Amino acid sequence: MLKVFLFFLTFSFFSFAYAEGDMAAEETHVHIEDGVIYCDVQTFNQEAYVLKVIGSGSPMTVFWQFEILQVRDFWLDKAVVSIRLGRQVIPDLVTQRWLMRDLSVGVVKYTNDAEEAMHFLTRMEQAAVADVSILDKDADFLLETKLFTHEGEDEEQGWWASVTDWGEDMGSVSLQLSQANNDAE
């Protein structure tokens, strides 16, 4: 009886996790141009939340984390590349302008459209992740993308946030380096 009970409990938990995994809505695309790996990624789950936050006047900061993992058979995958790209939106409700700031390059831009500011945070286009030359062409790699969001202008959330905030998994894409190498040649 106890075994049956534990079976249902485990089954229920796994079903729950599986269902949660299915509900993650993200879209990640990778393309390699001129020996550089670019990634286009967009989250749909966060759009309403981000629009609500910046629409109510709260600054918001996001970090897109791109990791290239070398696939290993009998061990955990090894991270060979990891970059974080930050973006920030600071609303000005009185003038109804949203300051869009790219933390990686320091570009600042105002917009009067809240949705534009929202898309500035929830979309990352043409993000240069790595140069193909640093990767072993005989190995298999995965590109994993995570999105870290937090309200406010502070770029660092402290050690507690780094421990508790594991980010939103935006999915992983297999890298076809052989095709890229052929194109490059």
Add this chain to the structure above:
Amino acid sequence: MQSNHGLAPFLMRIIPFIGVTFLSILIYFVWPSSDHFGPVYLNWINIGLLFSLAIWLFVFGIRRLQSAKEVGVNLRTKLVTVMVLMVLLPSLVLQVTANQIINKGFDVWFDVRVDTLLDKAMNLAQGFYQDIELDMELSLKQVIDTHDFPALEPTPLGSLVLNQYMEKQLHKYGWDKLELFDASERLIATAQKTTQNQGLEDLTTQPISDAGRLSIALGRYTIDHDIRDDSEYVIGYLPLFAQRRLVGLFRAEVELPKEITASARSIEADYRTYKELDRHRQGIQDTFMNTLMIVMILIVCIAGVFAVVFARRLTSPMEDLANALEQVKTGDFDALVDVQGDDELSSLALSFNDMIKRLKYNMQTLTETQSELTNALVNSRQRQYVLENLLANLHSGVILLDASGEIRLVNDTCKALLMFPERSQEKVSIYDFSEAHLKPILAFFETLQTQDLDSLQSELVLTYGLQTVKILARGTLLGGEDDVFSGWLLVFDDITQLADAQKHRAWAEVAQRLAHEIKNPLTPIKLSTERVKRRFRDQVDNVKVFDTCTDAVINQVERLQRLLADFSDLATLPKPNMEVTTIASLLRELRELYSPYTNLTFEGMPDGEVFCDADQIRQVLINLIDNALATKGHVRVYVEVTDKDTRFYVQDDGQGIDESAKEHIFEPYFSTKAEGSGLGLAIAQRISEEHHGQLLLLSAAAPTRFCMWLPHVQASDVKEGEA
């Protein structure tokens, strides 16, 4: 004291409750929130399963606690449970109430009216900024529509016309500052409202912003905002074209009133804060509730720890008492408990210690008494054993009677002596002596009892079947009314042989004396009489008479001499020379001896042997047969062999024996015949008794029957008896 207070057992006991706590936390995390994304039924299934598992673990933990063999654990568990429930239930009520209050408070806090008010305030602030921007737009439009600005190229820098134009526009549209840049973004003219305390440093020019460049690119005016030096400005850019060529850029600037911008920024900050709070309303609400719940759990845990400590302190003395009691049950009376404090439990411990001390003293006393009693019992049993052996080996029969006549003790000798019937019931009282041969015993006891005698001695004759036993009975009153035991002691001695021996010795002495006294003068009398007869027979006148007289004297003397010889035989009867003799040889000799007699028949010739002096037995039988033949009747002689004895019967069908003579027939000198000496049957009976048998007159009336029975005694038995 044995202790079960180790850390490991304690951890093993609380593991189920740790599991319950873990499951409760898990339930909390699985509980679906209001903004839960996805299907909720899985959460409820998980919650149901986790809750069931938590309940099962809790019950298991409680049962595990209750099943522990540690003394007092049940009471401790109950105390802890009650105390935790006493804290938990009010805490739960408080938690529910607080949750309700928090919910209501949040509803009031985030009321729609507040939301609307803040929206309106925000709209007002935004409207103010929009109005300023609109004014700027209208102003710039009017500048464009009027076309009254001078041509820039022919106008030299700092020309009066341009300055006048700038001043005019500044005052016309109420701007605070108006700047004119050429196509190379160089400032060529500026107009500014003068204010008090304004210095030359205030004439610095701000660089063209992105909005300005955007206006150049778009070819139309743009509006921008700038915040500097704690002031906000609305800036309008207006590109100037001549023949579709950019020749200049107007930048008009209006400083917003600080009071209004401060208020607007305050409204914005409040609006943002309110929206943040509203957005995190559920989180804040959860934080409040979680804080309350954590506080409640902490209180319950502290109460639980306090309850455990308190219950342990409360039950520890009882546990010590119970352990001590267990030790006492095993016989260890050194199990004293520690007395701590001055409360009821310490008083109980003191009383327990006193009780144990008294119990120990009593047990020691009891042990000593038991030892003494055991020794006494051993001695008593030894005495009883000695007494029983003594009684068993005693040749006297002993009966111990209590006051009511109940038999308390009777030895085997008594049973044999009194000839208790073997198949009769076990006699428990003297009044059970209902058999005929035991009547004299009962009469003896009744005499002793009714006459209230301290002691009594009497000779009794018991007749049981063919046996007649003479007994010397002695009775003694034991104890008195105040003694532990009162009753009678009856002692019986078989004096049959002693009486017979005394009787025979008396008769033997009489016979010897008579023989001695009478035999001596008889011979001279006889010799004198014969001498007188020989000498004086011729001299007497009447010879016949003389002969008759002398013959009579001589005959009587001879008769007296024979009589004296019988007396002598009776007195000096030799000891029988016992040997094994066949019954057939005895009877055969007698048959030959009495062959002339036709009225005598020997019936049967049984096999078997008797251990006797054949001559003496033959003499007895001859005496009996002679007596029978004297009756002139038919005489029968026969023998019966039983398991115990051999019985010789002599029967005649004569006239029988008178009742008066019957009792004296075995007494010496008693004879029914004129010529008999009266010693034959007496000698015959003595010979029988010398052979451990008896001669009895079974029937005095016709047919007269005598019986001589001889026991089957072996030579070895006789020798042992003689020894």
